[in-house]
Amino acid sequence: MIVDLAKPGEAEAKQVxxxxxxxxxxxxxALGVAKSTDQGKSWQILGVSRCLTRQETTRRPRLTPPRLRGST
Known part of the structure; x- marks a missing residue:
């Protein structure tokens, strides 16, 4: 996990x-993002991004382009 990699302070670790x-x-x-400026010796957490799961992407209706629906 990103918290284990970056070893932030207690407050930041709890927040993440x-x-x-x-x-x-x-x-x-969740996808954690971190950077290192010393070839991986230490890391800084930049943020956490939410990711859609496969289920969520398949629940949304798919739009078919007009050329595939038979209209011109």
């Missing part, structure tokens, strides 16, 4: 873990 838990409770997956 709470955010990830909150996203998971809503059915999202």
């Amino acid at each position: 873990n709470d955010l990830i838990t909150n996203l998971a409770n809503k059915g999202y997956r």
Whole structure:
């Protein structure tokens, strides 16, 4: 997990873990983003992004382009 990699302070670690838990409770997956400026010796958390699961992407109606519906 990103918190283990970046080893932030206690408050930041709690904030990130709470955010990830909150996203998971809503059915999202979370992607943590971090950067290193010293060839991976230390990492800084940049943020957490929510990701749609396959289920969510298949629930949305798909729009068919007019050329495939037979209209011109």
